[in-house]
Amino acid sequence: MALYAFDGLSLSLGGAEVLSIPELEIEEGEVLALLGPNGSGKTSLLKILAALLAPSEGRVSFCGSPLGQGCALARRIVYLHQQPYIMAGSVSYNVEFGARSRGLGAREAAERAEAAMRLLGLEGFARRGHRALSGGEAQRVALARAIASGSDVLLLDEPTASADSASRELIARAIRRKAEAGATIVLATHDEELAGALGARALGLARGRIAEKEAR
Amino acid sequence: MSEAFRLLLGGEAETWGIVGRSLGFAFFSTLFSFLPGVLAGFAAASLRPRWKRPAAAFLNALTALPTVVVGLFVYSLISRSGPLGFLVFLYAPAGVVMGQTFLALPIVASLVYAGLTKLDPRFRETLLTLGAGRWRRLLATAKEARSVLVAALVAAFGRVAGEVGVCMMLGGNIRGSTRTMTTAIALDASKGEFERAMALGLVLFVLAIVVNLGVHALAPREG
Numbered sequence: 001m002a003l004y005a006f007d008g009l010s011l012s013l014g015g016a017e018v019l020s021i022p023e024l025e026i027e028e029g030e031v032l033a034l035l036g037p038n039g040s041g042k043t044s045l046l047k048i049l050a051a052l053l054a055p056s057e058g059r060v061s062f063c064g065s066p067l068g069q070g071c072a073l074a075r076r077i078v079y080l081h082q083q084p085y086i087m088a089g090s091v092s093y094n095v096e097f098g099a100r101s102r103g104l105g106a107r108e109a110a111e112r113a114e115a116a117m118r119l120l121g122l123e124g125f126a127r128r129g130h131r132a133l134s135g136g137e138a139q140r141v142a143l144a145r146a147i148a149s150g151s152d153v154l155l156l157d158e159p160t161a162s163a164d165s166a167s168r169e170l171i172a173r174a175i176r177r178k179a180e181a182g183a184t185i186v187l188a189t190h191d192e193e194l195a196g197a198l199g200a201r202a203l204g205l206a207r208g209r210i211a212e213k214e215a216r
Numbered sequence: 217m218s219e220a221f222r223l224l225l226g227g228e229a230e231t232w233g234i235v236g237r238s239l240g241f242a243f244f245s246t247l248f249s250f251l252p253g254v255l256a257g258f259a260a261a262s263l264r265p266r267w268k269r270p271a272a273a274f275l276n277a278l279t280a281l282p283t284v285v286v287g288l289f290v291y292s293l294i295s296r297s298g299p300l301g302f303l304v305f306l307y308a309p310a311g312v313v314m315g316q317t318f319l320a321l322p323i324v325a326s327l328v329y330a331g332l333t334k335l336d337p338r339f340r341e342t343l344l345t346l347g348a349g350r351w352r353r354l355l356a357t358a359k360e361a362r363s364v365l366v367a368a369l370v371a372a373f374g375r376v377a378g379e380v381g382v383c384m385m386l387g388g389n390i391r392g393s394t395r396t397m398t399t400a401i402a403l404d405a406s407k408g409e410f411e412r413a414m415a416l417g418l419v420l421f422v423l424a425i426v427v428n429l430g431v432h433a434l435a436p437r438e439g
Contacts, residue, residue: 050341050345052341052344052345075347077345078345078346078347079341079345081338081341081342083338084338084342085336085338085339085341085342087339087342087356087359087360088359088360088362089359097346097348097356098346100352101343101346101347101348101349101352102346102347145346146346149346149347155345
């Protein structure tokens with residue numbers, strides 16, 4: 001059974017149709033790259049997958065149940081904004097928050113956060129405040145928070161958009177590790193090189209419609 | 217005016233006693249109104265969009281209620297024949313604090329609501345997709361909006377410290393017991409004794425400036 005299945009999905013915002021995807025399936029453990037120019041509907045699609053936006057028409061199922069019901073969507077997925085939101089507080093507070101939100105105790109959350117920070121090259125950042133992070137560092141912190149949460153469905157909106165080459169490598173490595181561990185990853189990106197390096201199936205979007213679909 | 221300064225700088229006991237009492241009443245009423253006010257603000261901010269506007273209008277309407285109306289409402293509760301008459305709060309400091317608590321509560325709620333609606337929408341989305349439970353979301357939001365909470369606290373304090381209707385109706389302006397800066401000013405001015413009224417007016421003026429500067433400094437920045 002597909003993890004996500006779309007049936008006649010359409011999304012309208014402010015009276016204009018921004019997304020129309022009659023049919024799409026995303027398999028468990030798949031890495032899917034949403035490619036396309038700005039305004040092609042990549043972020044809207046990710047937000048629908050994260051249940052942050054409800055389709056205007058059609059339905060999306062998750063694990064065979066309507067999205068938002070069934071197999072504990074909120075305990076499995078995590079969505080990263082293109083410009084991630086880092087909460088007021090230190091880096092360790094933010095990363096541990098991901099693990100604590102999933103019910104982990106303080107010690108286990110701290111261990112998991114430390115491992116995630118190591119993976120993202122954030123050693124020595126634990127006490128750094130949220131205001132003192134560059135765009136690339138903020139993206140790494142947000143990804144570390146997502147990984148520390150233990151989610152196995154990662155919805156990533158332009159995860160390397162603000163990253164320099166060093167941050168980009170660390171982010172790519174962390175996503176690859178999650179994919180190798182069996183996580184389902186859907187990422188919106190302009191970075192075709194990243195999509196290729198992750199071995200992602202490409203889905204081209206243009207003006208809210210599927211323009212190009214790579215065979216599985 | 218020089219006599220007013222003399223009363224203040226000379227540390228005249230009754231004048232400073234009135235100042236201390238006023239600030240004490242304002243402190244306790246702000247304290248008691250804070251938790252319910254914050255929870256009411258959070259509750260209003262978490263309503264569905266269609267209910268948010270009426271809730272905001274209702275809270276704003278409560279903040280605009282004349283203080284004597286609030287005083288009248290609390291009077292009906294704590295007067296001898298009222299449901300809380302057995303507490304014997306009327307014309308006692310507890311009555312003033314209770315009335316000022318009712319006055320401060322909607323101010324806290326409305327400012328907290330306004331501050332929360334200005335939080336970055338990505339914050340809420342981040343909490344939701346991380347799967348944070350209700351209490352974790354509440355605590356994280358309180359931490360995120362702590363400057364809003366402090367600003368609400370300061371504004372409520374300033375409002376109750378400078379009100380006269382509740383103090384007069386529920387406290388009765390009893391010397392050494394419920395006389396506050398505002399009721400003392402009203403009394404002294406009515407008797408034509410302006411020295412202490414001017415001195416207390418100066419204290420209220422300075423307090424208003426400090427409170428407004430505090431709120432301005434703590435209010436969340438736009439953009």
